[in-house]
Amino acid sequence: MRSTDVLIDGFERVSENVHAVLDGITADQLTHRPGAEANTIAWLIWHLTRAQDVQIADVADRDEVWTSAGFYDRFDLPFEPSASGYGQSPDEVARVSVGDPALLADYYDATHAVTVDYLGGLTDDDLDRVIDENWDPPVTLGVRLVSIVDDDAQHVGQAAYVRGLLD
Template identity: 55%
Template sequence: MTPAELLIDSFLRVPPIIARAVDDLSAQQLAFRPAPGTNTIAWLAWHTGRGQDVQIAALEGREEVWTASGWYDRFALPFGPGEMGFGMSAGDVTRVVATAELLTGYLDEVTERSRAYLAGLSSDSLDDVVDENWDPPVTRGARLVSIVNDCLQHAGQASYVRGILERA
């Protein structure tokens, strides 16, 4: 398995986890919070897609799927197109309202674009420095691992909240 294949496999594991977390849930259930100030399933699923989309688009030097494919308009959230969820207040989290179909559709398209990008990477390109604002500077490989790690953590959190919801 090449490094690109390993990364592709990692990214492809995220959508099924999110799909199981949101499957057959109502808007009210997707907005469930297990405790005050915690993230909702809808926010976790949306942020998983947005975080991946923003960062992969930056690495590839292309427009985000969010705006290029009209997802921003379809979601119709009360935020600008650049919002991705980092640093959102607890109140803003509750304003992320979407159907399971929107959430999974967006993440599926983002993941497919990520897969296509990753398939074109050489092993050597993973050592390219993509961000010199850190010490040590961040390589493409380290950034990709960070992205998939964040996605898997949020997907797991969404699954956990789903489990709490089912027992509530």
């Protein structure tokens, strides 16, 4: 098994969990906040997808799915196209309102497809390439990809927890 196969498996597991959270969910459930400043399921799925999209586009030297595939326009959120959820306030979290869970699934699936396609073209040697020298030690492509999977897994776990509270 190649290292990239392990990474693809990690992203596939995130995908399965995203779909499990969104399966049969209502618009009201998407925007439910278990606390006054808690993240909603809509925001969590949108943010994990945006973060993956932004970072994969950067390392793959590709356009973001968010803008290139028209999702920015389809979501019609009150943010600049570059917004990904990082540093957003509780008020901004509340502005991520998605009436149709299929839109979140479509954006996630499109981003996931680009991710898997990119990973499928990498070699194990590619993972050793330094992509960010602003850290000590410098960040390699492999470390960045593991970081993306880890972040996605945490956020989809949070979304699953909120969904469990509602069920």
